[in-house]
Amino acid sequence: MSYYFAIVGTQDNPLFEYEFGTSKQGGDGQSRFTEQVRHLNQFILHSSLDIAEEVQWSHGQIGRGLTGGGSRNGRYLKCIDKFFNNYISCFVTGGNVKFLLLHQPTTPTSTASSRSSTAIGANPTSPATEEAIKMFFMEVYDNWVKAIMNPFYKANMEVRSPIFRARVAAAGRKYL
Amino acid sequence: MSSLPSSASTGKESGLRVPSNGKTIYHRPINRTKTSELSQASFAFLFSEMVAYAQKRVKGIQELEHKLNVQGHSIGIKLLDLLLYREPARTQLRPQNIVALLHFIKQNVWLHLFGRQADRLEKSTDAEKPDEYMIIDNEPLVNQYISVPREMSQLNCAAFVAGVVEGVCDGADFPARVTAHTVGEGEMWPGKTVFLVKFRSEVVEREAFLAKS
Secondary structure, three states: OEEEEEEEOOOOOEEEEEEEEOOHHHOOOOOOOOHHHHOHHHHHHHHOHHHHHHHHHOHHHHHHHHHOOOOOOOOEEEEEEEEOOEEEEEEEOOOOOEEEEEEEOOOOOOOHHHHOOOOOOOOOOOHHHHHHHHHHHHHHHHHHHHHHOOOOOOOOOOOOOHHHHHHHHHHHHHHO | OOOOOOOOOOOOOOOOOOOOOOOOHHHOOOOOOOOOOOOHHHHHHHHHHHHHHHHHOOOOHHHHHHHHHHHHHHHHHHHHHHHHHHOOHHHOOOOOOHHHHHHHHHHHHHHHHHOOOOOEEEEOOOOOOOOEEEEEEOOOHHHOOOOOOHHHOOOOOOHHHHHHHHHHHHHOOOOEEEEEEEOOEOOOEOOOEEEEEEEOHHHHHHHHHHHHO
16 A cells, blocks of 8 residues: 655645555555656646545535535545546645545555455545544644644745654554 | 744754754644633734834835735634634534635634624625625724824724734635724724625635535
């Protein structure tokens, strides 16, 4: 399981990006994107922005359709897009900054993963995966609010703090 | 000076400086206790300096109000995320329509800034202007120690608060123009201020579209 996480500002400008792999099921936390597709991640992720915008405003309707309840967190949009084997989950902050997570399950043909089909990530749209990603997003959001409360931070500025990066990495290790 | 969050804004890793106690802004909790209020006297002093600073650099009243507006704008953008974050988890919803957004401003933003809610919320009765809403404050806290000279009677320093409101609206993706107007109401509320929120046409359009679907 490989992940590519990006924070996109209100002008559709990237503010932060981070690539990592799963640490669950004995994963080593390294991403397994092949060289041919790695550079496509950014395209895939940003191409889902249109859908994210559509979903964020028509949220009530779509929310009821999928899960049949109003108990969802209003900012977590769950899995919104799919491009071949790449799934994209989205989270919108109050200030309309979007957290996008691209997750690519390891292809089931590999021998090791055939036994672990219940693991987080093997089934990208299962409730367990959605919950894990939600926890990840909430933790990142926690740190994100702290980052933008910095008096020197202006809206839509790139976040370069190595501490923020380390915190995102820790959240990834913890939940994904 | 341990409270200076010096780490987050320094660009390169080599230049990173961490406060001597090792605590960056990321180590501090972002929720605070309800009772931690600031002294109004020091706020009034700072605010008067802000007005004086702006006044030195402008020619007219409109320009001065615009300067104050800009000063408030960035506060509004940040407040939006902070206050949503501090809401209890169940109600951490992004405002999705104009009324929800204005209620959020009237209640949460005002409560956070001034310790009380705004007095009233009104929609323009003029059918020609469906994009205009009014937030009414009988006694703006920022104006408490401001006396406007007669020749500048057009000025309302609550333009700063209008800037904050505008920042919240813009941040929530409801772009708007917000202006502050004095509408004194006799002896009772001589400093009554109306914050006129004029949303851009596309916001009203979107609102109508979402209501239909």
